[in-house]
Structures are given as C-alpha cells and as structure tokens.
C-alpha cells in the first residue's frame with residue numbers, strides 16, 4: 112500500500128516533553144539495542160511500552176532498573192503513544208504502522224515496508240536530515256548496508272558528482288536477527304568440537320564460511336539486498352539516476368558490516384581531499400595507517416556509533432575513481448541508532464542544519 116492516501120496528518124515534529132514510546136519488536140536484536148540506546152542517549156521517556164508477538168508476550172524486560180512487561184501487539188497497543196520505533200519485520204509494520212498513526216503516533220520503521228513509498232521519508236540524519244520533516248506519520252529507517260554506504264558517499268558527492276558506485280559487502284549475522292547470531296555462535300562451537308554444522312535459521316552454516324546474501328533472488332540475478340542498496344541510496348542522496356551495482360555477502364562476523372566501495376566521479380578526486388572530507392564528516396571516523404596496514408575492522412566498530420572508513424586510495428584502473436573500505440555496527444548505526452537519531456531530529460528540528468549532500 113502507499114501511505115499517502117490513507118493517513119491523517121500527525122504533527123510533523125515530536126513534542127519536546129518526555130515521550131510515550133512503544134517499541135514494536137522489543138525482544139529482537141534491533142529492539143534490544145533501541146532499549147540500550149534510549150538509556151545511553153538520555154532520551155526523555157515518559158513511558159516505554161515493549162511490544163512483540165504472542166510468543167514473547169508476558170516476558171519481563173529490564174530497563175533503567177524497571178521491569179517492563181512485553182505486550183502483544185494489538186489494536187489498542189498504541190493508545191496514548193507518541194512515538195513507535197518498529198523493528199518487527201515488513202509484514203508486521205504494514206499491518207500495524209497505519210494503526211499506530213491513526214492513534215496519533217509517529218512511526219519510525221526499521222523494516223523495508225514503506226521505504227520506497229514517495230510519501231515516506233527515508234532518512235539518514237547526517238545525510239538528508241531535512242527530509243524527515245516531510246513525513247505523514249511514517250518515516251523509514253534505511254537498509255543497514257545503505258545507511259553505512261551513504262555516510263561515506265554523501266560528503267564526497269557534495270564536492271564532486273558521482274558517476275558510478277561498485278560496492279561489495281561483508282555482512283554480519285546480526286542482519287538476519289538475534290536467532291542468526293545465536294546460530295553462528297552455536298555452529299562455530301560445533302565446528303570447533305569437530306561436529307557437522309547444520310543451519311536452521313540461515314540457509315547455510317555461516318561458521319567458518321560465507322555465502323551470497325540470503326535475501327530472495329530477483330529475475331535480474333541480483334538479490335533484494337543488492338537492489339535495496341541501489342534504490343535506497345538513490346532516494347536518500349536525491350540522485351535518481353545514480354549508477355550503482357552491489358554484491359552482498361554474508362560473513363561469519365557477529366554484528367558489524369563491512370563494505371569495499373569503488374566510486375567513480377565525473378572528474379579526478381585527489382585522495383588527500385577525499386580523506387580530509389571523510390575525516391570531518393559527521394558519523395564517520397577515519398582509521399587508516401598505510402605504514403602498519405591498519406584499516407577498519409568489525410571489532411573497531413562493534414558496540415560503537417561511528418562508521419569507520421579507511422584505505423582511501425586511487426583506483427589504478429581509472430583516474431576518476433577512488434576506492435575505500437568501511438565498517439559499521441549493523442545493529443547500532445545500521446538500525447537502532449539511526450532510528451533514534453531520526454526521533455531526536457523530530458524533537459529538535461534546529462539540529463537539521465547543513466545536509467551533507469542528500470535529498471530533502
């Protein structure tokens with residue numbers, strides 16, 4: 112469905128008072144990180160309502176010393192709620208986001224359900240903050256690999272136009288949820304103990320292994336994850352004709368994604384200039400020592416906010432192209448942190464100054 116025709120107009124901004132917040136998918140990998148980040152960032156919370164499926168309803172979660180009872184999502188679950196942070200998958204969001212907005216809440220949705228709806232802003236706060244204010248009740252948090260990529264592309268695109276991007280990803284188990292992380296731990300132990308790893312969550316065992324991304328393959332031969340990178344990057348950066356091709360791979364890392372990125376510009380881009388821009392870019396941290404061969408690694412970013420970028424070099428096969436490498440915590444900046452930053456923007460519109468080259 113498109114949301115434009117069906118929704119009333121909720122307030123564009125979130126009130127500055129403490130908010131009543133529902134987390135839809137509170138027991139999942141992203142939901143749990145949302146709870147951690149709301150605490151860590153001192154987000155003003157008047158009420159926190161954890162929602163999940165009937166499977167985990169009745170469980171208690173601990174948050175800031177309080178016990179919170181997980182409630183099943185249902186028609187009255189959003190009563191009195193200002194903000195819904197949704198991370199329970201696309202079909203759940205499609206069913207419940209309109210119910211939540213009809214109850215007067217703003218929904219920041221982690222799933223892909225509404226991302227390409229023209230009426231729904233797709234926001235990376237460091238890249239296209241102004242886009243957030245054009246919402247009609249639902250805002251979409253982009254795909255995790257795309258969020259990380261746009262943080263590196265936007266400051267460069269603001270200086271010189273990009274012609275084409277070729278990206279290869281190395282994606283952690285966390286992108287497939289809490290159960291996939293558990294499976295990677297379990298099957299790694301099985302292999303180390305000399306056993307035969309048998310996967311039930313991911314399509315193959317990820318223990319000491321890697322495989323092409325597990326999202327459905329399309330007739331073009333690209334998988335959905337690869338096409339999300341194309342379409343979502345175009346929308347976030349406001350570059351509808353951007354040429355981008357991606358190869359997405361699942362690797363045996365618990366919760367940080369890495370990406371090898373080749374960026375072809377309209378004209379040569381001096382490496383030093385790119386390095387300076389990226390070092391100063393919001394949400395980016397440079398980790399780069401060519402003498403010691405020290406560049407970003409998943410362990411550098413695990414549990415941390417910035418996207419680490421490094422190994423910025425001239426592409427020797429093309430004078431107009433640069434290569435770079437990046438790593439970011441998939442659950443944090445790739446999902447929960449980005450969603451909370453969107454909420455922070457809606458509470459404090461003044462923070463939305465100077466976009467780094469994205470769509471508004």
Ligand SMILES: NC(=O)C1=CN([C@@H]2O[C@H](COP(=O)(O)OP(=O)(O)OC[C@H]3O[C@@H](n4cnc5c(N)ncnc54)[C@H](OP(=O)(O)O)[C@@H]3O)[C@@H](O)[C@H]2O)C=CC1
Nearest residue numbers: 136138139140141163164167198199200222254255288289
């Ligand atoms: N921005 C991004 O790139 C990312 C987005 N996501 C999105 O977030 C979603 C969740 O990811 P993740 O936390 O890793 O997944 P998990 O599998 O770890 O968690 C899923 C959560 O959704 C809940 N849930 C599942 N089905 C229902 C239902 N029918 N009704 C209500 N709640 C339900 C689960 O509750 P229960 O305990 O009851 O099963 C659980 O809390 C993904 O499907 C994806 O759409 C995820 C990662 C990155």
Ligand SMILES: N[C@@H](CC(=O)OP(=O)(O)O)C(=O)O
Nearest residue numbers: 221222223254255282286287
């Ligand atoms: N991109 C995640 C999966 C995911 O949740 O993607 P999306 O939010 O676009 O459905 C991964 O690593 O697999």
